[in-house]
Amino acid sequence: MSRPARGPYDVWAPFPERVRLAIGDAVVPMTRGDDGWWTPDGPLPGGADLDYGYLLDDDEHPVPDPRSRRQPRGVHGRSRRFDPSAHAWQDGAWTGRQLAGAVVYELHLGTFTPEGTLDAAATRLGHLRSIGVDFVELMPVNAFNGTHNWGYDGVLWFAVHEEYGGPAAYQRFVDACHAAGLGVIQDVVHNHLGPSGNYLPRFGPYLKQGRNTWGDLVNLDDEGSAEVRRYVLDNALMFLRDLHVDGLRLDAVHALSDESATHLLEELAVEVAAASAHVGRPLTLIAESDLNDPRLVTPREAGGYGLDAQWSDDFHHAVHVALTRETDGYYADFEPLCALAKVCERGFFHDGTFSSFRGRDHGVPIDTAAMPTWRLVVCSQNHDQIGNRARGDRLTEVLDDDQLGCAALLTLAGPFTPMLFQGEEFAASTPFQFFTSHPEEDLGRATAEGRIAEFERMGWDPAEVPDPQDPATFARSKLDWSEAGSGRGARLLATYRRLAELRRERPELTDPSFASVACTADEDRGVFTMARGDLLVVVNVGDGAVDLPVTHEELLFATGPSVALTEDTLRLGPHAGALLA
Template sequence: MSVEVWAPRAQRVRLRRPDTDDVELAVRDGGWWTADIDLADGDRYGFVLGDSEALRPDPRSRRQPDGVHAASAHVELDPAVWTDAAWTGRQLAGGLIYELHVGTFTPQGTLDAAAERLDHLVRLGVTHIELLPVNGFNGVHNWGYDGVLWYTVHEAYGGPAGYQRFVDAAHAAGLAVIQDVVYNHLGPSGNYLPEFGPYLRDASRNTWGQSVDLDQPEVREFIVQNALMWLRDYHVDGLRLDAVHALHDERPVHILRELAEAADALSAHVGRPLSLIAESDLNDPTLILPREATGYGLTAQWSDDWHHAVHVALTGETSGYYADFAALEALPKVWTRGFFHDGTHSSFRGRDHGHPIPAEVPAWRLVTFAQDHDQIGNRATGDRLTATLSPERLAIAAVLTLTSPGTPMLFMGEEWGATTPWQFFTSHPEEWLAEATAKGRTEEFARMGWDESVVPHPNDPATFTRSKLDWSEIDADAAAAAPHRLLLQLYRDLARLRRERPELTDPAFGSLSADAVDAAGGRRFRLGRGALTVLVNLSAETWHASAGLDDTVLLSTDRGVPAAAVGGVVAVASDTAVIIGPAVP
């Protein structure tokens, strides 16, 4: 077999293996170095560059048994593990995404342990599992966004073999897998790519470090081939592309369009849908417009505006970027038009922001959520909505999320009102890096007016432990589990209603309507999905809302509401959400 590595900055490249002499690689055009070497599954190896004697991992390493600073291990996936030959995939339209972090989803923090909980997700009504990044980072536990070896699967999670078993088990359960990938930066520890070649722009930085140099064709191919590895070799059904606004690309064809074209070509070959979902701060529909309409052709993008509008409506929090979303029209606007800032002035940014979404774009192309890893974990104490909202308002959050015109996404534990926080945690072995990370966090929150004494130290093992889900909140027979189970049942009922009622998956923006009024002690929202209406009463008094004579109450978060609207009126109690519409014949 041929071993190759792109290392245009090296004058000499050797391949080093245990208990054998180094092998000199030959250089060819473009800075590629090659040698004919037989590697078996599990064989350790690495590269030695120039006159140094330091071993460096393979930039395309698929396994790092001893961490990101040590030798790579050759990987040959066992084809006998796959039992998903009949799997035809799942389209995103009509789906329900569940975002989880492997290390904190279960007490064990492994892919095999996560697979044992797939039945919970099936009963919940989930269709797509979105895994936070699993590629190699330094340390044992981390959010995953400090990755430095994009082709690896973190060893503590189960490595490549564990990942293969997880995807196969998910498909057997009827669940698609979306993998979160980070192509906009690399982590601070174990990033040896610049020693090999110009992977990063020396004079260009984003929020997290040096920008990836997308002017280099080899770097672009490095990204595209990584995406195809997950989709093809690991049978993954989609990718969530982290912070694409930080991908600085001035080439004629944007890297996102290249990724979309590659995914579409592979989708046609394997005969199943492959979804690319962008996280973007731009509020720019170009990402999801068809390529023939000068768009990039991605499947979907996250809508932080949806989160902000729902968060402010439920919590009343209006600091920082939440300020603009205190407007009465914020929730109705994101309901009917997707973005709140679509060319309007953003007080947080100090400028006009965003672009309108064309009416012909399907609403499901926006991924919408009331909670996610960023919006929880980037709070000073990593507090969920559970920490501040009443059970009644948590139920309203469930209704808004599952009746959203977009594709709804849940963050792990949200479905039962988990009381565990999800905090920012690291396990940097380097003390200087651990302290620099902690200092950056406290300074950031101090600027936002938070008491820095409440910010947990990211590198404290207790920060990670606190962030693990406590499954006993729904598994135990104790009376304390009853409220959690009640909320979980609501999520299941809402997911079932979403599957049963076509109005709740109608993709047309034209089928949507919304209005809001200020009332005694709060606001009231009437949110339409075709023939169905979602009534949300956040005021202090009962709302006697008008309803069609043929309408009935399909679901209510208040068990005291009658089963049907009476005389064209339905009573919506304070802090209650009700879904009304014609009964199915």
């Protein structure tokens, strides 16, 4: 069933009794339809750059368009129209990329470069290609209040944050990525709205009773939810159609409260599949989920939601514990080295097993005979696992060069879709801390105090927790690109480039079959092995050197000089790793 055509200033607002369009210096009355949509009733002033907003009931302060494409004066200011067709796209030859066999690189635009803009990020695409990246994954770019933020406090989902360059710069960035052979995945947040600048509840039933970890629940299944669902779906399609994005990372889908007959995620999968068929290139949906439930990525014809992939935190936890020996909180269950073996062979560690952190059984087994391994996106570091530590410290602070090489080896030579986090490839020493820039003094203070209290409950020293509102917290989190050119950074960068070469050269490293993976874990000596077909990954997490009998004849990769292969023995120094053929 086709949807009715809407004018550029039409707005869905079933709650107010009166809506007027404030545009330029004019105020234009609007007429309400039976479906709750309002349409301007009268002549409109000319000019594409006229800022506009809506006067709801008797309020004389205009509020932004819920579907605003630009907010040049911030989320409390008026909206501005944006014509996506004005961009002269240069990517006509781009045929897209499939996720299978690919490497993803997660970055935050504000801290990836000193300038913190889309145009500046585009100058670094050659670097990403040199380490084998296939997809750039941008942390959320939707409009939020303030100048800098992780992006998960967005309130206007259709607008690109102006500090990054706005939607025109976004189109230039995507064009540049496609010219460089890189796909773009956009992180989108549909499970909550930020604490400042959210005017949607004044228009209609965008929210419903109940809360998740971050805020009020989005109304996906209560009265009026059909238009709210359409709002979410249209936002996703906007990125894919108007901005030529190649995929979406769906934030915390476990926080989407939806009891509808067809879950929003399945409906999204259907519409994105149709869009993919129309544009003739892959369009990918990746879920962040805390459920460990393969139903998300099971095809619809087999009873699943039909998403393409999902994050697997279990891999991160197993690698982190094996290398750092940190076993606090949710890391406790991953203490034995065999946890890493189980994750690599079966996808999830918690697949119906007891989770001590949750105090209950957690997860669902994966059908490893049917599901390809690439449907799980894994990492040794990401924005959450770094930034949600009290100090935002990276593995760089606690691991030596060999251990960092092992983290790269396990991630890039493992069976899943690898994702890197900005700067890990050159051992970035800069942290990635939690930062905000709420202009409201009370909100900023509450955010800082809540952050400190949260970590104090977890046993951290409150004095170690940086103030998220302090501009220095944001500044500290910016990458220092000079680190990539010498010393430790240059050595690790060579490691990532070598592993990228091997992923291109050796089909075993992109084989999507769980059956081709076989692991061992020697708990006493701290030795982990993972067979990838005829190749063998070997990692020594112990503090002493080990000699291992092997039948492989070629040393394809070593984390450092303490690795040696003789006729029938592999010697690994402390914390060292190797890939054999």
